[in-house]
Every structure is written in structure tokens, then in C-alpha cells.
Amino acid sequence: MxxxxxxxxxxxxxxxxxxxxxxxxxxxxxxxxxxxxxxxxxxxxxxxxxxxxxxxxxxxxxxxxxxxxxxxxxxxxxxxxxxxxxxxxxxxxxxxxxxxxxxxxxxxxxxxxxxxxxxxxxxxxxxxxxxxxxxxxxxxxxxxxxxxxxxxxxxxxxxxxxxxxxxxxxxxxxxxxxxxxxxxxxxxxxxxxxVRPVDVHPERSEIKLAYAISRIWKSGSGFSLANIGYAAITAFLVLYFVESGWREEAAFSLSLFGVGYVCARLTLGWRADSSGLKMTLFSLLIEAVGLLLIGLATSPQQAMIGAFLTGFGLSMVYPLLALPALKSLPDKNIGLALSTYESCFDIGILIAGIIGGSIVSWFGYESIFIFSFFCCLLAMASTVLAFRQLEDEQMEPAAAV
The missing domain is CATH 1.20.1250.20 (MFS general substrate transporter like domains)
Incomplete structure (x- = not known):
């Protein structure tokens, strides 16, 4: 029954x-x-x-x-x-x-x-x-x-x-x-x-965590660096608006970040499996531009556009960088691959919390968004390495044949 x-x-x-x-x-x-x-x-x-x-x-x-x-x-x-x-x-x-x-x-x-x-x-x-x-x-x-x-x-x-x-x-x-x-x-x-259960591999996983990290760090570091922008938005955007004298637009600006995030998933999510390096770099570029607009904003409207673009760009980074991470380990270790990749989200949040507070204390709220902009640029380099690793692994079996 x-x-x-x-x-x-x-x-x-x-x-x-x-x-x-x-x-x-x-x-x-x-x-x-x-x-x-x-x-x-x-x-x-x-x-x-x-x-x-x-x-x-x-x-x-x-x-x-x-x-x-x-x-x-x-x-x-x-x-x-x-x-x-x-x-x-x-x-x-x-x-x-x-x-x-x-x-x-x-x-x-x-x-x-x-x-x-x-x-x-x-x-x-x-x-x-x-x-x-x-x-x-x-x-x-x-x-x-x-x-x-x-x-x-x-x-x-x-x-x-x-x-x-x-x-x-x-x-x-x-x-x-x-x-x-x-x-x-x-x-x-x-x-x-x-919901029906799925098959479980009878043999227990013997892959060491250190090996999983060595296979996934390129995707994971890109994901982690991109999420510093997320942490900056959620922790400091409203405070930045208040300090800049844009208190009335603060809540709406945070909502625009969410609107951009969901819009990207609804419009581009169906292409996640067929898209690769180019869309990932495009998404990181959009996020970087959004963060730069916020950091250099001279009006609340400019910062709100930046918040929307940040959410839109960040949205697809998670599923797109997850693909090379998941393909870095065998099917029977997909749980370890996914959990190792997702741990980079926590690392990004912790980095933003530890370093971000110091940056804001020394240089002001706008500086955390400039810092996050440069983190996105570094994430692009990690992304290239991640997809290059995936391409090399796909070419090896073909060469063997």
C-alpha cells in the first residue's frame, strides 16, 4: 500500500x-x-x-x-x-x-x-x-x-x-x-x-575527503568567491543605504536583489545542463558589474540597479559550477561531491564575515562591494580552471580509445 x-x-x-x-x-x-x-x-x-x-x-x-x-x-x-x-x-x-x-x-x-x-x-x-x-x-x-x-x-x-x-x-x-x-x-x-527512494551503492565509499577536495577545489573556490558578494549584499546593503541617506529605498533595494536572483533561475535555469564555461563567466561578469555599481553608486537608483544585477548574475553560479564539481567524482560518490562543493558556500560566508567587517570598519560600506567585485574576478579564473579540468578528463577516455 x-x-x-x-x-x-x-x-x-x-x-x-x-x-x-x-x-x-x-x-x-x-x-x-x-x-x-x-x-x-x-x-x-x-x-x-x-x-x-x-x-x-x-x-x-x-x-x-x-x-x-x-x-x-x-x-x-x-x-x-x-x-x-x-x-x-x-x-x-x-x-x-x-x-x-x-x-x-x-x-x-x-x-x-x-x-x-x-x-x-x-x-x-x-x-x-x-x-x-x-x-x-x-x-x-x-x-x-x-x-x-x-x-x-x-x-x-x-x-x-x-x-x-x-x-x-x-x-x-x-x-x-x-x-x-x-x-x-x-x-x-x-x-x-x-517520494520513492533511489538505489544505494552497496559498497561503502572509501574516497578520502582530502581527495574530494583536491578534485573539487577549482569549482568550489569559484563558488566561494562569488558568494562573498551574496554575503556583502545581505549583511551590508541596507546599512550602506542608511548611511548614504537613502533609508527609504533600502528595503526595496534588497528586494531587487531577490527579484534578480529568481528571474535568472526562471529564465536561464532550463539551460543549466547545456551551458558551460561561457554562461558561467557571463554570470560572474554580471554579478561583478552589479557589485561595482553599488560600490561606486552616487544615487540610490544606481545602487538598486546594481543589486538587481548582482542577484541575477549570482543566481546561476551555483548550478553551473556544480556540474564540473559533480563530474569530478564517480556516481557512487555524488553525495560527497555535492557536500564538498556546498561547503564552499559556508566558507564564502565566513570569509565575508571575518574580512568584510574589518574592511567596512577601515574603509566604509562601499569598500566591501568593491572587494566583492574583485572576488568575482578571481572566481572567473577558478571557473576557467574548473571547466578546463573537466575537458581534460573527458578527452582522456577518448585518447585511450
Missing amino acids: NAVLRIKNDLVAASMVASILFLALVSLGLSLAVLPLYVNKTLGYSAFYVGLVVAIESISTLLSRAYAGRFSDNHGPRKGMVLGLTLTFSAGILCYLSFALLPATILTYVIICFSRILMGVGESLIFTCSGTWPIGLVGREHAGKIMSWVGIAMFLGLAAGNYVGAWSYYSVGIVYAALFMSLSPVIGFVFVAV
């Missing part, structure tokens, strides 16, 4: 997996919206402790990426998704119980930090399995389209979670925000139940 309830069309099933990611990212977005407010406003802790809560989750995600990839390869993405949703649900429940039952003390802060560790590991598993599961359903030749769907689900989930989190905190209270945080991944279990 269980088999009867499962979706027969693999494309529909793949979109259902993307929906699971959306629900999980709603939970993550909720936490990112309400926890900094709770730590600062309710617990009364400084910005350092606010940043620590966010950093703990990022570090947990980064350190568990390889584990998530191996778990998906050895046990299957369906089991990995169940474990990831369970950890995400547990993180939400810990926050809910803390807000509902405990006073605002250091114990509550410690529990929140522990919940961030659970959320980070759960996020790693869900991110990885939301890529490996659909690829297993529809085939590796459609990996680019899958990455495009995953990116849209990720972005929309975070945006929805941020909005609902901020609204619930100020309108109905943080306890209800934590309840929403807990219930969102629970809905994901319904989708897990109706």
Missing part, C-alpha cells in the same frame, strides 16, 4: 524533494530572524553573543558537510533527509520549550546554542540530500536543472522564513515563532513518504 501512495512521475517527485528543502529553509529563516532579536532584546546580550549564535550554526554546517555527503552515498538520500528533518525539528522544539518554559537566563542561551548545532547538522543533510535525491530520480544528466530548483527552493524558503519570523516576533510573540519553526520540517515528512 505504501508503494501505491508514492508518486510515479520522477519529475514531480523531484519537485517534491525541492519542496522539502523549502520547508526546512523556512524553519532556518525563522530562526535567523527571531534568535538575534531574542538574544539581544530579551536576554540583553551584546552583538558578540548574537554573532556567536549565528556563527555556531555556520560552523556546525561546514564541519558536517562531509558527513552528510557520505551518509547520503552509503545509506541513501531518503534516510539522510529523514535524519536532517528530525534534527531540524529537534532544534525548533528546543527553542520552543526554552521560550515557553524557561526564564531568560544563561541556561536558555546555552540551549539555544546547542539547538544551532543540531540545526547546522540537519541543514547539511537536507541540503545534500535535496540534490542527490532528485539527481537519483531523474538522472545525472539533469543535474544542472536540479541545482536550479534547489536554489529557488532555498532562496524562497529563507525569504519566507525571515518574513514570518519577523512578523511573528512582533505580532504574536516569539513562542509562536518557535512553534512555526518546529512544525515546518514536520510537514516535510509527508513529502518524504510519497
Whole structure:
């Protein structure tokens, strides 16, 4: 009977997996919206402790990426998704119980930090399995389209979670925000139940993480450098507008970044599998131009155009650079390949957080966007190396024949 309830069309099933990611990212977005407010406003802790809560989750995600990839390869993405949703649900429940039952003390802060560790590991598993599961359903030749769907689900989930989190905190209270945080991944279990599992390779992966890194670093470094622009936009764009006297346009400018991101996925995502080096370089160039426009802006309109172009250019970098990364390792190690590649997103965010704050302190907000512009140029060099490696590997079998 269980088999009867499962979706027969693999494309529909793949979109259902993307929906699971959306629900999980709603939970993550909720936490990112309400926890900094709770730590600062309710617990009364400084910005350092606010940043620590966010950093703990990022570090947990980064350190568990390889584990998530191996778990998906050895046990299957369906089991990995169940474990990831369970950890995400547990993180939400810990926050809910803390807000509902405990006073605002250091114990509550410690529990929140522990919940961030659970959320980070759960996020790693869900991110990885939301890529490996659909690829297993529809085939590796459609990996680019899958990455495009995953990116849209990720972005929309975070945006929805941020909005609902901020609204619930100020309108109905943080306890209800934590309840929403807990219930969102629970809905994901319904989708897990109706999507068929994919084949798992019986032999356990023996590939070392160091070898995976040596194969993927070229794609990964390009992805990491491109995402410094994303971090600059999300962390500093609104502050840049406020300091420049463009406060009224700040929120709209951030929305334009999101509009550009989604527009690129909807218009170009279908070409992800057939496009290669040229489209990747074009996307990075568009992002670089957008960041330069923001950094040199003399009017809010110029900066808003830059925000749209940054989102449009960055959008396709993830799926396009994922292709040479995924093809760098055998099919049975696709989970390790994807998790290693995705860990570069965390590295890019951490670099932007550590270096970006110092750059802004010394040279002002516009400098972080100029810095991100040069990072995009470096990403182009990494991209050329990544696709050249892929071409060389494709030529080797032909030469052997």
C-alpha cells in the first residue's frame, strides 16, 4: 500500500524533494530572524553573543558537510533527509520549550546554542540530500536543472522564513515563532513518504575527503568567491543605504536583489545542463558589474540597479559550477561531491564575515562591494580552471580509445 501512495512521475517527485528543502529553509529563516532579536532584546546580550549564535550554526554546517555527503552515498538520500528533518525539528522544539518554559537566563542561551548545532547538522543533510535525491530520480544528466530548483527552493524558503519570523516576533510573540519553526520540517515528512527512494551503492565509499577536495577545489573556490558578494549584499546593503541617506529605498533595494536572483533561475535555469564555461563567466561578469555599481553608486537608483544585477548574475553560479564539481567524482560518490562543493558556500560566508567587517570598519560600506567585485574576478579564473579540468578528463577516455 505504501508503494501505491508514492508518486510515479520522477519529475514531480523531484519537485517534491525541492519542496522539502523549502520547508526546512523556512524553519532556518525563522530562526535567523527571531534568535538575534531574542538574544539581544530579551536576554540583553551584546552583538558578540548574537554573532556567536549565528556563527555556531555556520560552523556546525561546514564541519558536517562531509558527513552528510557520505551518509547520503552509503545509506541513501531518503534516510539522510529523514535524519536532517528530525534534527531540524529537534532544534525548533528546543527553542520552543526554552521560550515557553524557561526564564531568560544563561541556561536558555546555552540551549539555544546547542539547538544551532543540531540545526547546522540537519541543514547539511537536507541540503545534500535535496540534490542527490532528485539527481537519483531523474538522472545525472539533469543535474544542472536540479541545482536550479534547489536554489529557488532555498532562496524562497529563507525569504519566507525571515518574513514570518519577523512578523511573528512582533505580532504574536516569539513562542509562536518557535512553534512555526518546529512544525515546518514536520510537514516535510509527508513529502518524504510519497517520494520513492533511489538505489544505494552497496559498497561503502572509501574516497578520502582530502581527495574530494583536491578534485573539487577549482569549482568550489569559484563558488566561494562569488558568494562573498551574496554575503556583502545581505549583511551590508541596507546599512550602506542608511548611511548614504537613502533609508527609504533600502528595503526595496534588497528586494531587487531577490527579484534578480529568481528571474535568472526562471529564465536561464532550463539551460543549466547545456551551458558551460561561457554562461558561467557571463554570470560572474554580471554579478561583478552589479557589485561595482553599488560600490561606486552616487544615487540610490544606481545602487538598486546594481543589486538587481548582482542577484541575477549570482543566481546561476551555483548550478553551473556544480556540474564540473559533480563530474569530478564517480556516481557512487555524488553525495560527497555535492557536500564538498556546498561547503564552499559556508566558507564564502565566513570569509565575508571575518574580512568584510574589518574592511567596512577601515574603509566604509562601499569598500566591501568593491572587494566583492574583485572576488568575482578571481572566481572567473577558478571557473576557467574548473571547466578546463573537466575537458581534460573527458578527452582522456577518448585518447585511450
